[in-house]
Amino acid sequence: MGCTGGNSVPANETVRIEKLENKETKKEVDNNKKDEELKNVEEENKKAEELKKSEEEKKRAEEERKRLEKLKKAEEEKQKAEDERKRAEELKRAEEEKKRVEEERRRVEELKKAEEEKKKAEEEKQKAERENQKIKEENQIETELTENDLTKDDNLELVGFSQDNMNLEKLRELELKEHNYLRSLHGVPPLTINERLNDIAQKYAQVLAKKQKMEHSKKEDRALDGKYVGENLYTQSSTAKLVYTCGSMSKSWYSEIKDYNFETGQSTGVTGHFTQLIWKDSKEVGFGIAFGGKRLFTVANYFPGGNFNMDTTFAEQLLKPLPSSEKSSKDIFNLENAKNRELKMINIIRQKNNVGDLELDENLCKHALKFAENTAKTGSKGTAKEINGKKHSVNVIELYLRRGALYKGGEGMKKIYNESIKNKADKFSQIMVKAMTKASYKKVGFGYYFKDENDLLVFAVYDGF
Numbered sequence: 001m002g003c004t005g006g007n008s009v010p011a012n013e014t015v016r017i018e019k020l021e022n023k024e025t026k027k028e029v030d031n032n033k034k035d036e037e038l039k040n041v042e043e044e045n046k047k048a049e050e051l052k053k054s055e056e057e058k059k060r061a062e063e064e065r066k067r068l069e070k071l072k073k074a075e076e077e078k079q080k081a082e083d084e085r086k087r088a089e090e091l092k093r094a095e096e097e098k099k100r101v102e103e104e105r106r107r108v109e110e111l112k113k114a115e116e117e118k119k120k121a122e123e124e125k126q127k128a129e130r131e132n133q134k135i136k137e138e139n140q141i142e143t144e145l146t147e148n149d150l151t152k153d154d155n156l157e158l159v160g161f162s163q164d165n166m167n168l169e170k171l172r173e174l175e176l177k178e179h180n181y182l183r184s185l186h187g188v189p190p191l192t193i194n195e196r197l198n199d200i201a202q203k204y205a206q207v208l209a210k211k212q213k214m215e216h217s218k219k220e221d222r223a224l225d226g227k228y229v230g231e232n233l234y235t236q237s238s239t240a241k242l243v244y245t246c247g248s249m250s251k252s253w254y255s256e257i258k259d260y261n262f263e264t265g266q267s268t269g270v271t272g273h274f275t276q277l278i279w280k281d282s283k284e285v286g287f288g289i290a291f292g293g294k295r296l297f298t299v300a301n302y303f304p305g306g307n308f309n310m311d312t313t314f315a316e317q318l319l320k321p322l323p324s325s326e327k328s329s330k331d332i333f334n335l336e337n338a339k340n341r342e343l344k345m346i347n348i349i350r351q352k353n354n355v356g357d358l359e360l361d362e363n364l365c366k367h368a369l370k371f372a373e374n375t376a377k378t379g380s381k382g383t384a385k386e387i388n389g390k391k392h393s394v395n396v397i398e399l400y401l402r403r404g405a406l407y408k409g410g411e412g413m414k415k416i417y418n419e420s421i422k423n424k425a426d427k428f429s430q431i432m433v434k435a436m437t438k439a440s441y442k443k444v445g446f447g448y449y450f451k452d453e454n455d456l457l458v459f460a461v462y463d464g465f
Helices: 013-146 168-184 195-211 247-258 273-279 335-352 362-378 411-422 427-436
Strands: 156-158 160-162 231-237 243-245 284-292 293-301 384-389 389-401 441-449 455-462
Touching: 013 284, 013 441, 168 195, 168 273, 168 284, 195 231, 195 293, 231 247, 231 284, 243 389, 247 273, 247 284, 247 441, 293 335, 293 384, 335 411, 335 427, 335 455, 362 384, 362 455, 389 427, 411 455
Parallel strands: none
Antiparallel strands: 156 389, 160 243, 231 293, 284 293, 384 389, 389 455, 441 455
């Protein structure tokens, strides 16, 4: 080591200085080392502090996590509890709803049961009433259809009159009823029978039957005390037995109403018979009927006559039909009641003839109805009909019911029986009563057919011939 400036330093000094420098250097090194160590310590401490702080932070984070987890768990528990509560409430509500529905079902069932019980009670009541009514009707039938009653007249009238069983007085009575009913529909006064008009009508009917020709008589030949008499004519023909149905002439003439216009007073066809029938000022009438060959002819004479040499007008004489609410016999007819009473009547007649009762057969009833419908169309009656190639005995009668009268049943068979008693010469009724009382027959069926609202065909068909 040297020194500058030219001054020399002693070697010892130099050594000393070097030593001092070394010492200083060493001290400085040591200090630096210490500083370094301190710094390291500080850094270690800082690291330790940071580690500690990190650990604490980690611990706090863990604790926070745990706290949050605990909170979450608590929240979940709370939610679970809430869900459980809600589920319990829903179960409770469901149970209550189920209970309510069950109660409602029971209530409805009880109501239904009560209603059914009420209905059953009502049905039982109605059944009992029907049974009582049936017993009452049967007792009434027994009372009505006594031995004496079998030969009494009733409120039904025979429609059919042939040449063999003609009752001119009865025919005129029934035709007058039909005339007056048809006139009543227009509010015009009823007619009365005039015997002189009856004679005029009967004589001319016989003339027509002889001539076999439809033509009006001369006005002077039918005049009454020199005054004009109106005249309506009707004819009917058949290749079978000719039977006149009461009311036929009246209904035929009245059917011309379809061609008369009450508003204009004009006709679009033949209406002279109709206008004479309801002519307001006509007061009296007479009827005649005569048979000739396969034709019959009827005549009705009216006084004063209408439609000719008038001192009045058509509008004054021909009144519009009145509104009507009257029910016909057809409207009120009860098929089941009629069949049961008809059977009862036949069995009473059979008992009086010492033969066994018949049973009602629905299949025979169907055939009886077909026969009645066919008879209404063809006019052919007869005492036997074929079913599946086999002959069956039948009873048939045509009845004219009073306007709106109820056909209860039994009257038809009674009429046949009555006719056989009253008229021993009437072979037709005798054959029918023979069938009615034949011991070998076991079953019967009944059929009913209204030719119009009050004109009834009654058919009985037996299970043998």
